[in-house]
Amino acid sequence: MEVEAGLITVKPVSWRVEHNMAGLGNLSVVEYHSHGIDVFDVKSCSGVENAFYPQHIVTLIKRPFVFNANWEGHHFQKPWHKGSVVFIPAESTLTHQANKPYDETVIRLKHELFVRAASDHVDFSQIDFAMRDVTSFGTWKFGIGLAAVVMDESYREWPLLVESASVTLTLALIRELSPHSTTAFKEVKSALSGFRRKRVLGYIDDNIHRQISLTELAAVANLSHYHFARKFKNKMGMTPLQYLADRRVEMAKRLLRTTSDSLVEISMACGFASQSHFGTVFKKVTGTTPASYRFSAT
Numbered sequence: 001m002e003v004e005a006g007l008i009t010v011k012p013v014s015w016r017v018e019h020n021m022a023g024l025g026n027l028s029v030v031e032y033h034s035h036g037i038d039v040f041d042v043k044s045c046s047g048v049e050n051a052f053y054p055q056h057i058v059t060l061i062k063r064p065f066v067f068n069a070n071w072e073g074h075h076f077q078k079p080w081h082k083g084s085v086v087f088i089p090a091e092s093t094l095t096h097q098a099n100k101p102y103d104e105t106v107i108r109l110k111h112e113l114f115v116r117a118a119s120d121h122v123d124f125s126q127i128d129f130a131m132r133d134v135t136s137f138g139t140w141k142f143g144i145g146l147a148a149v150v151m152d153e154s155y156r157e158w159p160l161l162v163e164s165a166s167v168t169l170t171l172a173l174i175r176e177l178s179p180h181s182t183t184a185f186k187e188v189k190s191a192l193s194g195f196r197r198k199r200v201l202g203y204i205d206d207n208i209h210r211q212i213s214l215t216e217l218a219a220v221a222n223l224s225h226y227h228f229a230r231k232f233k234n235k236m237g238m239t240p241l242q243y244l245a246d247r248r249v250e251m252a253k254r255l256l257r258t259t260s261d262s263l264v265e266i267s268m269a270c271g272f273a274s275q276s277h278f279g280t281v282f283k284k285v286t287g288t289t290p291a292s293y294r295f296s297a298t
Contacts, residue, residue, distance in 0.1 A: 026101070032148040035159045037166050039107040041151065045104060047097040055090040056129075058173065060143050062103040069096030071131045076196050078133075085139040087173060089129040105147050109170060116215070118171040118227055127180045138172035143167075157273035160241045163214045167225045192231035196221045200232070208247055209271050214240060248272060249285045256294040263290055 026044040032038075045066070061084040069076040071094045079100075080086065088094060090111055117214045146165040149155045155162065192200075203220045204212065217240055218228040232240050248270040255266045267278035282290050 001020065031218045032151045034156055036110065037146065037150050039147045039150045040108070042103040042104045042106060045098070046101050049095050051095070053088050053090060053091050055110050056090045056114070058107040058109060058134075058139075058143055058169070059086040059088070060105040060107070060140065060147070061086065062100075062105065063098050065098040065102040067096045067098045069094060071206050072107055074131070076131075083140055084133065085143060086131070087133045087134045087177065088131050092131065092256070096130070105117040107143060107147060107169070109166065113166060113170050114174065118174055127174055128177050128179055132177070134176035135171055136176055138170065139169070139176060142169040157277040158212050158241070160244065161209055164239075164241065166231060167214070167229075191208050192221060192223070192228070192235050195222075197235060204247060205242060208244075208251060208262065209269055209275070211271065212244060241248055245281050246285060249282055252278065252282060253286070253293065256290060257297045266290070
């Protein structure tokens with residue numbers, strides 16, 4: 001057990017770990033972990049003392065308070081409102097006291113995510129990694145969205161969705177952190193050409209039996225995460241996640257019609273995380289269950 005950023009971090013045995021902090025008033029923390037993203041839902045926090053942040057921290061304020069803080073030799077006294085978003089950079093230390101207990105959602109992001117998100121789209125040298133108010137419509141909405149995805153157990157079988165949400169939040173943060181945000185973002189002229197599109201679609205078909213990440217698909221296209229996702233949707237009329245789901249369902253329909261394989265075997269062959277995941281996606285796309293489809297096709 002170790003203390004980090006005012007939270008007691010316990011190595012999780014599952015995706016969700018809950019703590020009631022003995023000796024720290026009514027402070028309680030629930031940890032959620034999904035595909036490299038960590039989320040902490042914190043209630044009744046009153047401050048931290050020499051909290052070291054090894055990774056970037058995004059804090060979504062849910063209950064207003066005023067804090068007195070010292071961050072890397074800089075003193076702050078600032079009121080935070082419900083809906084405020086605070087960025088604390090990696091490898092820094094913070095001490096602060098609040099005038100009253102407050103609630104927050106904390107998202108921990110690796111620096112590599114910022115590097116990948118900014119690739120060939122942002123002038124990385126213009127990003128000012130410092131503790132600051134990064135409140136905007138995008139950072140709040142995208143932060144709440146990513147936290148909701150990670151905190152909802154039903155989305156744990158959708159790694160591409162978690163990854164896409166984390167990249168979207170990171171880009172919104174980069175725009176706020178850059179002092180020249182209107183000029184730092186560069187127009188990328190390379191498109192998802194016919195050759196690149198064919199290569200990506202072929203890669204999906206060749207690897208459809210396993211989990212495929214947005215990182216892999218962007219690398220195959222030789223484009224950044226954000227640029228690839230945007231160009232793919234423009235060209236295909238759907239997101240990479242939607243296309244992947246449709247291809248898996250088409251493969252499952254063929255196997256349901258032509259084989260006697262069990263639903264578990266078909267779900268594994270088509271790259272679904274589980275039979276329940278298979279059933280949920282299949283019904284969403286076709287309007288019927290796999291069993292009903294097989295019965296009607298015979």
